[in-house]
Amino acid sequence: MDLITVNDVSKTYGEKESQVHALNRITLQIKKNDFVALLGPSGSGKSTLLNVISGLERADAGEIYFAKENITRYKDKQLVQFRRQYTGYIFQQYHLIPNLTVQENIEIGKYLNADSLDLDEITKELNIQHLKKRFPYELSGGQQQRVAIARALIKKPEILFCDEATGALDEENGKQVLSYLQHLQRKYGLTIVFVTHHVGIAKMARHIIKLNSGRLVDQIMNDQPLTAEEISWG
């Protein structure tokens, strides 16, 4: 079952000579419970595509359906509601709120859904239950990213968007974070859209979408996705 359908979507920045086609007539489908990698070099349009799919930016042309709902027609308030209800976000630089404790940072996500996951359960799943009273500056990068994952997951999103989520981590921590993501995807039946320029990480995905210069250049259905431990980091 398709969770997201992208139909002929284009997005352009700038004007005249400085005009850049960030997305050029992209069409694709993302299935529910899938692990999707958006792979491409810098300027390929993968982050723009992520922003457009997640309702952060509007496409100039084309349509995007989320579970048969055309979100391109949504007004701003509806888009906020859409993100609140269905999406989670993980960033490369974690972006925790520095003067809130780990628990409070996770509660930022929990507040958005009355029927959220249990905070103790999710912190236990991510092995950060002992860090709840600490502030972000007292954590390592890997720990911070796990807190960010907890913040994103606790509100029970349908789809999790990860923008270079392991880009700031070393191999050990990076693999650990990916391992948690893989595990949680299975446990909670999540759909994950993972933006990366790292080919090894992309091999963890079942569906790999390759972009270049704003165009969709290839889509690979990977029948044998690797585990986090199996991927090569170099």
Added chain:
Amino acid sequence: MRNVLKFVRRDMVKNQLQVWLVLLLIAATSFIFFFIKYASDGINTEYERFAETQQQEHFAFRPNLAVFINGDTQQQIISGSSIPSRELEQLGFENLLQTYNLKLPDEEHQALSRLSGEYQFHYDEVKYKEIKEQGVLYRWIGDTGKRTVNQIYLAEGRLPASSGEIAITSNAVGMQTLQVGDELTIRGHSYEIVGRFILPDQIRQNTADGERPLYVLANPEQYALIDDIEAHYYSGRFQNGTYSGDVVRKMTEDARFAFFLPVQDNPEATELIKGIASNAGMSMIFLITLTLLCTGVFLIFLNRRLRLQQKAWGCLIAMGYPRALLINVYVINNVLLCVIGVILGLAAAYFSADLLIQQFQSQYVLPAFPKELGVNSLLMGVLVIVICFNAAAYWMLHRFMNNDTVTMLLARQKNEHVNFLTRWVSRLTVGLPFIQRVKLQMSARSIKMIVLLGITVCLSSILFILGISLNQSSSNAVEHRFKGVHYKYDIQYSEARLAQHNEDRNDYYLQKDKRLSWDGSSGIREGAKVNVLAFDGDSKWLTLVDENGKEINSKLKEGAIVHSSKAQLFGLQAGTSVQVLIGDKEVKIPIAAFCSNGDPAAFYIDKAQLTNALGISPDIYNGTFTNSPDPDPQQSGRYTMSSAESMRKEMTEQASSSQLSAVLNQILGCVIAVIMIWLITLITVEENKKNMAVLHMIGYTQREIGSMLLNVYTVIVVISYIVFTPLALFFVNYILKMVSVSTNDFIPLIYNVFTFVLVLAIILIIYYAVLFIARRFYSQPSYAVPIAAPKPPKRVDM
């Protein structure tokens, strides 16, 4: 160096909103200071030049013959004069001299010779006659062109040559504007105005009314025809031409002067210059306050910019650029920014100062009103701003650049630490609803924001409480002043006389501006000026009441009754023994009670006790409370009659002026609060851009984000208000006390619970209003940019 300069300048271009704001604040600070200084310096210089050229008096005086002439000689003089002996004995020697009925030119000449020799001054006798007609006081003088002190300056036309001609000092007389060539009718005689002149001891508003005389200069023949009592005093000037404060102080305390008024205490001579001095003082306060405010804002911006560029600075230091060079580059740019701001302000002030000068020109008398900026003022304005800004910038840069290079290079990986307050708040707020906890945590994030907000709340509270207090006290002052007043008219005579008992009136004896002294709690002799009002305590005319409204007239038999303001201002208590100096006699009396009504400057005393202590007739009087405009058969000569109704009206008008001042204070309080809260909001937005973007992406609404990250300072505002209110009360009380002492009036600090609630409500309304507008202003920030992932490499192989 060039590359570093480029780097700094590009950073300034990148943060141009901050740079423009700082430039605007510097220009505004410079503008306000120079705007006032262009007018005040020019007028000050012109005043000094005019005072010197026209030989302005250093003091006005009359010798006290009662001191110069001993008791026996006094008796001989009295018995040898043509004045009825009973009157001579009962009025007292000093009162007789004051009435001008007893003239002793030889004795006066001898006294003048002794005083002028001792204190090294020369003097002129000033003779004048006064006529009060239709609410305007005309003071005639007839000495055209023979003065050595206070030389007449002809501003327009010529001096009067014939009997039908006059020259005048003002061009606004009552409601009428007079020009040279117009006719002026006084007591039925028409005079042609042939000139307008300026007296060096009359540098004041160019209007004349019942209080401020219109000087009318006539030729000696015309002057001789004016049928009124001639009064006289002396204008003195030190022989070396220099005003000596020390000598003047000594002369003020010398009992051989019956009347001594230094030019600096003469409101007629100093009205303009004191107005100018007050403006100049205000310009200094503005300069210092605004410079400190701007510097604070500038430091906050600079600190933020430096923190964002830590890596770049660390890189430059690692490459071998000396730290001093980097600091200098920044300081050069700041100096440049300051200089541009100051020049902009200076230029704007130069062109707009004409407005202020015209304002002075339309109100005051002086030959010219030049626009001028003194070197001292120029240096002061430029240096205070430039030094303050750059010293602060240097301090911050020095502190920043001396950080460890590696720490600077790794700055982006370093997380923001939390302060102790955040930890405390985090622990203390467990159990509160989540949003409330987040708000409190966010408010504790920055100590400097809390300090800035605290200062804002404190300043605004002072101005609002001052405004509300002024507003209430000015209304209350009128009410209290006339509480217990049962007479319709108050008549004051220029000379003392003897009463014949009359049921239709109540006579009193008034001695204005007498020095009251007592031993203070610290053992130091303290003092204040009072108007000694001696009356018989008949409550039919004036009922004095205490704080509880209880009549206390009977207490006059036990001692003096003083206005409760004196107790509050000087810490006087009932039973304190005080002394009043009247003429050459010192009257000692205890304070019997404090009244809450009547004249705040009055020192009420039993008439019989005072006359007994002074050795004069108990029937003496120079004022009358009455219900009839002419109850006194002796009501001739010079007197002023004020109805209680007109006095109340006048006070109410003055109250309106105080209320205007109150409104101005409140407006200033609002402006400060709005500017500061706007800045705090701007900085909060700047510091929270990333957090706002994150919350927006994960599904928070604008309203929720605003509530969690921007509208976080309500608690800080309330706590600051509670903490700073006692301080604000202390300051307001101090300010009002100073004003009360200097004006010899009483402006009490009036407040109640409602005042505090109202001030807090005003501050909170301003806070929410500014926040509401600021949120709309910053409602559409770019969400993607602050949290975008760094760009990965170009190539991808699979």
